[in-house]
Amino acid sequence: MDVLNSHVSIRKFSDRKINPILVKSLLYSGTKASTTGNMQWYSIVVSETFEDRNALIQLHFNQTAAKNAQLFLTFIADLNRFNIWCKIGNAKAGYDNFLSFFTAAIDALLVAQNVCIAAENNGLGICYLGTTIYNAKEIINVLNLPMHTFPVTTIAIGYPDELPESSDRIPITGIVHNGRYKNYSESEVRELYSYKENLELYKAFIKENKKETLAQVFTDVRYKKDDNEFFSEKMLEALKEQGFLE
Amino acid sequence: MDVLNSHVSIRKFSDRKINPILVKSLLYSGTKASTTGNMQWYSIVVSETFEDRNALIQLHFNQTAAKNAQLFLTFIADLNRFNIWCKIGNAKAGYDNFLSFFTAAIDALLVAQNVCIAAENNGLGICYLGTTIYNAKEIINVLNLPMHTFPVTTIAIGYPDELPESSDRIPITGIVHNGRYKNYSESEVRELYSYKENLELYKAFIKENKKETLAQVFTDVRYKKDDNEFFSEKMLEALKEQGFLE
Numbered sequence: 016m017d018v019l020n021s022h023v024s025i026r027k028f029s030d031r032k033i034n035p036i037l038v039k040s041l042l043y044s045g046t047k048a049s050t051t052g053n054m055q056w057y058s059i060v061v062s063e064t065f066e067d068r069n070a071l072i073q074l075h076f077n078q079t080a081a082k083n084a085q086l087f088l089t090f091i092a093d094l095n096r097f098n099i100w101c102k103i104g105n106a107k108a109g110y111d112n113f114l115s116f117f118t119a120a121i122d123a124l125l126v127a128q129n130v131c132i133a134a135e136n137n138g139l140g141i142c143y144l145g146t147t148i149y150n151a152k153e154i155i156n157v158l159n160l161p162m163h164t165f166p167v168t169t170i171a172i173g174y175p176d177e178l179p180e181s182s183d184r185i186p187i188t189g190i191v192h193n194g195r196y197k198n199y200s201e202s203e204v205r206e207l208y209s210y211k212e213n214l215e216l217y218k219a220f221i222k223e224n225k226k227e228t229l230a231q232v233f234t235d236v237r238y239k240k241d242d243n244e245f246f247s248e249k250m251l252e253a254l255k256e257q258g259f260l261e
Numbered sequence: 262m263d264v265l266n267s268h269v270s271i272r273k274f275s276d277r278k279i280n281p282i283l284v285k286s287l288l289y290s291g292t293k294a295s296t297t298g299n300m301q302w303y304s305i306v307v308s309e310t311f312e313d314r315n316a317l318i319q320l321h322f323n324q325t326a327a328k329n330a331q332l333f334l335t336f337i338a339d340l341n342r343f344n345i346w347c348k349i350g351n352a353k354a355g356y357d358n359f360l361s362f363f364t365a366a367i368d369a370l371l372v373a374q375n376v377c378i379a380a381e382n383n384g385l386g387i388c389y390l391g392t393t394i395y396n397a398k399e400i401i402n403v404l405n406l407p408m409h410t411f412p413v414t415t416i417a418i419g420y421p422d423e424l425p426e427s428s429d430r431i432p433i434t435g436i437v438h439n440g441r442y443k444n445y446s447e448s449e450v451r452e453l454y455s456y457k458e459n460l461e462l463y464k465a466f467i468k469e470n471k472k473e474t475l476a477q478v479f480t481d482v483r484y485k486k487d488d489n490e491f492f493s494e495k496m497l498e499a500l501k502e503q504g505f506l507e
Contacts, residue, residue, distance in 0.1 A: 016264075016290055016378070016379050016382050019290040019293055019294075019375050019378065019379055020289070020290055020293050021293075022293045022294065022295070024295055039433070042433060042436070042437055043266070043433055044262055044265040044266055046430050046433055046436060047265055047266050047267075047268045047427075047430075048265075048268065048374065049268070049270055049377070049387075049389045051389075051391045052479070052483060052484060053428050053429070053430075054479065054484075055430065055431060055436065057436070058436055058437070058438055058442065059436055059437050059438070060437075060438045060439075060440070060442055061437060061438065061439050061440070062440060063439070063440075064440065066440075067440040067441075091442070095444070095445075096435070096445055096450060096453075099445055099447060099450045100450050100453075100454050100476055101476045101479070101480055102447070103447050103450060103451055103476070104473075104474035104475065104476025104477060105473065105474060105476075105477065106474060106476035106477040106479065106480040106481065107480050107481075107486065108480055108486075109480060109484075109485060109487070109489050109490065110484075110486075110489065112489050112490055112493040113493045113496060113497055114394065114395070114489050114490075114493035114496055115484075115489055115493070117366075117394055118394070120363075120366075121370060121389075121391070121413075121414060124367060124370040124371065124374070125370065125373075125374045125389075127371075128294065128370070128374035128375065129265050129374065129378075131295070132262070132265065132375075132378060133262050133265055136262050141295075142295075143295045143297075143367075143371075145297045145298075145367070148360065148363055148364070149360070157441075158438075158441050158442050159441040159442045159443075159444075160442050161442065164442065167367075168367060181293075182299050183299070184292050184293075184299075187285070187288060187289055187292055189342070190288070190292060190301065190303070190304055190305055191288055191304070191305050191306075191307060192304060192305070192306045192307065192404075193306075193307050194306070194307070194308060194309075194310065194313040195306065195313075195403075195404050195405040196304065196306055196337070196404050196405045196406050196407065196410065197405075198341070198405075198407050199341075199342055199345055201345060201349050204342060204345045204346050204349060205349055207342075207346075208346050227350075227351065228350035228351060228352060229350065230346055230347045230349070230350025230351070230352035231350060231351065233298070233300065233347070233352065234347055234352040234353050234354055234355060235352065235353075238298060238300075238355075238356075238361075239355060240353065240354075240355020240356075243355050243356065243358050243360050243361055244355065244360075246360050247358040247359045247360035247361070250359060250360055250363070251359055
């Protein structure tokens with residue numbers, strides 16, 4: 016499938032506005048995704064105006080894709096709406112727990128990916144902002160998210176103003192396991208990552224960051240233990256505050 | 262987009278085998294999905310033989326889609342491979358935490374949705390088995406999953422032997438929020454769910470289960486508080502055992 020296979024994340028977007036009817040159609044395609052028990056435990060917050068986007072850019076660490084996008088869609092794991100429906104229906108909701116949160120997060124993520132594919136199929140470019148879970152607390156605040164909701168991911172959308180090359184991937188044999196997980200030997204892993212490690216792009220990364228290996232660029236610069244632990248704690252606190260760890 | 266918009270979950274599959282070359286092509290389309298930092302923190306376990314599938318069917322509570330499928334794909338949040346790569350590269354991995362698990366889960370779920378869309382585009386039918394996180398502990402065991410991996414979802418795949426109607430969805434206005442989350446009044450929620458509640462299918466559900474409202478079918482029969490709490494606890498324990506809550 017060409018749309019899937021030619022995916023590449025876009026971080027530079029043009030000024031061209033996105034037709035609101037197109038946005039509606041993307042969201043509609045989103046809602047056709049599978050959802051647990053057809054309960055639709057998600058909501059989508061659309062940030063389109065300059066003010067609305069501006070309130071979020073900083074929380075996404077001012078990353079390029081966020082600064083340039085015409086539109087943010089924040090995908091929310093949402094038990095709140097369902098809980099209200101239960102209350103009206105004289106039904107005792109039991110969804111203030113981790114399993115329910117995670118189930119809702121799955122719902123929200125499948126919807127997000129559908130929206131991305133629909134967007135790309137219509138000539139738009141997208142970039143996932145993984146930072147959503149880093150600053151969930153602040154995003155909850157800015158977006159007025161009530162109890163029993165949680166922001167899971169955000170996509171930045173716009174018309175592409177660049178045409179990046181497709182990202183490298185490790186060989187598919189390194190991803191797929193037949194029947195059972197076959198653990199990797201060190202030499203297998205070395206082989207799987209050898210293509211990546213030999214790309215000029217990454218060699219430049221290592222040099223720029225004054226590291227010995229590409230793995231060190233990830234562990235010491237981009238995704239550091241201390242940061243991960245800090246944001247982990249913060250995310251768990253936010254989950255608790257939102258009522259998902261009762 | 263027709264493939265997205267005509268999605269419907271399939272639970273009855275024919276005996277027709279899926280060409281292994283097609284399976285490979287679906288998995289390839291999967292790996293083109295976005296992934297945090299292009300780190301590809303996921304693996305896919307393919308269960309194709311009768312024995313491999315049989316070992317999993319029970320763990321998915323013998324649900325119809327699981328019993329009938331020709332193929333299961335279990336999507337794994339996988340930090341193990343990356344950790345080995347870090348070790349080889351003399352880099353100190355810091356991914357034994359909740360944030361890293363959740364980031365990997367996002368990776369795995371976007372891949373899963375790509376595979377589903379590619380499958381449907383090739384005439385196959387799919388059904389998500391949300392039960393994966395209910396019995397993660399046992400699935401970890403059966404699939405030999407090492408530390409720092411976790412099964413996030415499973416898709417059951419095969420050629421459709423039924424043509425169900427498209428599932429009802431609440432109106433899109435009930436899902437989408439402009440700029441900020443606008444909380445729902447009870448009357449708004451009543452309105453949003455009125456179409457669903459008036460479907461004969463659900464009226465029959467209520468009667469069958471001897472309940473007063475549709476919401477009670479969900480809270481008292483299908484997704485019960487006690488079950489949710491039990492499986493929540495179990496999932497959190499499994500996350501701990503797999504080294505994601507250090």
